[in-house]
Amino acid sequence: MEWSFSEHESGSRIVVRMAGDCDLYNAPRFKAAVLGKMESGVRRLVFEMSELRYLDSTGVGAIIGILQAAKRLGGELSFVGLGGGPRRVLAMTSILPLMRMGAPGPGEAVTARGTR
């Protein structure tokens, strides 16, 4: 039940790497951190999800909250590397059509030191 997220700049974008289990214990803090970034002016975010193993309804709720903030603030989000169980959960909740899937750009799939 490991979880980490980290961020780094890639050109004009911030890449947020999600790894492990984004669940009822971790997702609220993750959501707050990303919303804090967006509220402080960050508008272009890429979510790198290839190491995301587990996503529950709280994690889906975090993604919904981030999508709602992007709509409110005029942000531009893209998601890369989504697969497995997390993709199925997002499909079952019909959230996938709201998520812009993108190919990973240079530096977007790098491993960065996590923030627990």
Added chain:
Amino acid sequence: MKTLIVRKLIVDDRNELFDAQGMRHIEFPSIFSKIRDYTLAVLADCPPAFREGNLLEQQLSEIIKNGVKHGNRCDSAKRLRVWYDLRKRARFIVEDEGEGFSELEAWNDFYRRRQTALFEEDFDAFLDLASYRGPRSDAEDGGNSLVAALEYWNGGMIYDASRRKVGVVRWFSGGSD
């Protein structure tokens, strides 16, 4: 021509999903930090084919969370009871000691509006409706666990008359003995 079909949560006290004969039984105190541990304990002997990666674990964990958090309000003196049968399909009955899911009709109304917006491809409206917010929801509630549950539990998801007990079934292609 596309047709909108909206599932809904159902109350049926006499449904066969509440027949616990032959099912295994386990109980837990309602401790929020233990929800995923409880889920893993129930699934300890689960056939690998039923796990579908970690999808079964995730969906069962949502039901246990609903009982611990929304039913028993994380009161550790209140018990969460789980009956389970992992022969041929994944079947569970989960009962808490709370007041019952009084928002069931409101949730069904929310879900209809949500799915209508999706059907009409009104994505702005859909995004606003993506998460359920009831009078007792808090900022940490995802508000979508029942949306996925209606999709996942393909053999049914039924509440009893008290609305403290829910029965669910998922069938798998190929089955298992």
